[in-house]
Amino acid sequence: MTSKPAYISLGDPSGIGPEVFIKSLQSPEIYENLSSFIVVSSEDVIKKTLKNLNQSYKINLILNKTDISNEAINILNVDGCHDYDLGSPKEANAKYILDCLKKASDLSEKNKSCLVTGPINKKVLSSYEKNFSGHTEFLKTRFKSDEVLMFLSNGALHLGIITTHIPLSQVSNSISKELILKKYKLLDNGLKNIFKISKPRIGVLGLNPHAGESGTIGNEEKEVISPAINELIDNGYDAIGPVSADTAFAAGNYDAVLSMYHDQALPVIKTLDFNKTVNITLGLPFLRVSVDHGTAENIAADYSANNESMLEAMRISLNRHET
Numbered sequence: 001m002t003s004k005p006a007y008i009s010l011g012d013p014s015g016i017g018p019e020v021f022i023k024s025l026q027s028p029e030i031y032e033n034l035s036s037f038i039v040v041s042s043e044d045v046i047k048k049t050l051k052n053l054n055q056s057y058k059i060n061l062i063l064n065k066t067d068i069s070n071e072a073i074n075i076l077n078v079d080g081c082h083d084y085d086l087g088s089p090k091e092a093n094a095k096y097i098l099d100c101l102k103k104a105s106d107l108s109e110k111n112k113s114c115l116v117t118g119p120i121n122k123k124v125l126s127s128y129e130k131n132f133s134g135h136t137e138f139l140k141t142r143f144k145s146d147e148v149l150m151f152l153s154n155g156a157l158h159l160g161i162i163t164t165h166i167p168l169s170q171v172s173n174s175i176s177k178e179l180i181l182k183k184y185k186l187l188d189n190g191l192k193n194i195f196k197i198s199k200p201r202i203g204v205l206g207l208n209p210h211a212g213e214s215g216t217i218g219n220e221e222k223e224v225i226s227p228a229i230n231e232l233i234d235n236g237y238d239a240i241g242p243v244s245a246d247t248a249f250a251a252g253n254y255d256a257v258l259s260m261y262h263d264q265a266l267p268v269i270k271t272l273d274f275n276k277t278v279n280i281t282l283g284l285p286f287l288r289v290s291v292d293h294g295t296a297e298n299i300a301a302d303y304s305a306n307n308e309s310m311l312e313a314m315r316i317s318l319n320r321h322e323t
Contacts, residue, residue, distance in 0.1 A: 005068060006114040006317040007076075007104040008039045012097055014084045015295025016305040017118025018049040023307035024314055025057060025073070035070035036318050037116075038062065040104035042081035042096070046073060053303060078103060086301040089121045094128035105139060108286040114317040115139075117290040118310070121297075133165045135290060136281050147179070148283035149186040152292060154312070156272040157249070158195065158256035159265050160187035160202075171261045172207065172220060180204070180228035184258055186282040188237060191256055194280070194287075194320065203254035204229055204241030205264060211242040225260075275308040278316065287320055289313040 011017035021039070025031050039046065043061060050057060058072035068074050080096040097120060108115040117135055126132040140148045150161045162183050163174050184202065191200040204225065206212050212221035221242045232239040240254065248257055249268050259265035269277055270292070281288040291309040299305055 004111055004113045005036050005038045005074070006116050006314075007107050008037055008041075008116040008314075009097075009100045009104040009118060010039065010041050010045065011118030011120045012089055012124060012295045013042070013045045013081060013093060014086055014089045014300060015119055015121065015297055016293075016300050017291075017295065017310075018045055019053065019300070019303055019305050020291065020307035020310040021118065022046075022049050022053055022055055022057070023305075024311040025055075027311055029318070030311070030314055033070070033318055034072060034074065035068045037314065038068070038074045038076055038107075040076045040078060040100045040107070042079065043075055043077045045081055046075060076103070076107075087297040087299075089124045089295065089297060091124055091127040094124050098125060098129055101135075101138075102142070105142065105286075105288075108288070109143060109284075113286060114320055115286060115288040116310075116313050116317050117288065119291055119293060119295045121295050135288070136164055136279075139281060139284055139288060143284055145283050145285070147182040147186065148281055149183050149190070151187060151190055151280040151282050152266065152269050152277055153195075153280060154269060154273040154277040157269045158187075158191060159269050160184075160190075160256060160258045161262055161265065162259065163261045165262065168261065168263075175207065175220065175224055175260060177224055177228040177231070180225065180258075181231065184228070184232055184237070184239065187256055187258055190280065190282045194316065197255050199238055200255040201238040201240065201253070203243045203248050203257045204239055205245045205248055205257060205259045206242035207260045209244075210246070211244040275306045276312050278309055278313045280316070287317070289316050 060069040060072035060074050078100050082092045136150050150164050152159045188200050191197040207220040208218035212218045215222050225242045229239045277292040279290040279292040
């Protein structure tokens with residue numbers, strides 16, 4: 001278990017991020033380790049959420065690492081949060097949300113710690129930060145990472161994604177042998193370091209139906225994907241493929257699957273266990289773990305959100321390998 005506290009940004013205050021965080025504190029594993037988490041947030045957001053959930057956790061405002069308490073919610077206060085109604089995201093809060101994310105991620109880098117993120121509304125943030133397309137891309141740019149991998153996990157499946165938030169029409173031209181090699185190695189390393197799989201067996205999906213059918217349904221497998229797999233095998237990796245996506249998830253033959261694009265595999269992992277799926281970013285100078293759901297404005301005012309994804313994210317943070 002790590003001794004370095006993780007930094008948490010809760011996402012949009014009008015969504016379910018604050019709610020699922022507070023609910024996760026009810027887990028003994030989390031509550032007994034409150035000093036392992038620092039919430040980068042407006043104090044008022046936490047107080048409002050506690051009141052609405054009828055919870056009475058103590059609050060500890062911190063100025064430095066020596067102020068951390070194991071008997072209270074540790075908050076690094078961020079000003080600038082405008083009044084908000086649950087279920088009604090406000091563009092006026094875009095700067096505040098981004099300020100929380102920037103501060104939490106900067107501290108995660110500085111202290112070689114972990115970042116846990118709650119859900120955001122991309123439309124709201126793009127009103128302030130032009131071309132904002134998601135946490136993964138934003139953090140890659142902010143920390144000048146050579147390459148990052150969107151890595152999703154739950155108890156049933158580990159999944160890496162080659163391309164993320166781009167139109168389907170751009171996927172083929174975005175895939176290259178070099179990109180596959182980089183993403184594969186990030187996935188392999190994450191499986192070893194986070195989940196302690198000593199020699200990961202990874203199935204690499206094809207892009208086209210039936211993995212191209214020997215070149216009769218597209219050439220990407222023969223020209224790009226297979227050469228990358230062959231080089232990985234030559235270098236000692238247990239890479240299998242190209243595997244047809246329609247059968248890759250049925251047999252459970254792999255420790256993880258590497259997919260070519262966002263919606264090629266996400267429906268599978270979310271169908272297997274939507275609530276416990278977490279989104280991990282590999283390749284940053286720190287570990288980032290996130291819920292794998294949105295702000296859920298339609299239920300935010302009901303306080304009926306399932307908190308299992310946030311709980312899993314906090315557990316991974318709590319039990320991460322110390323470096």
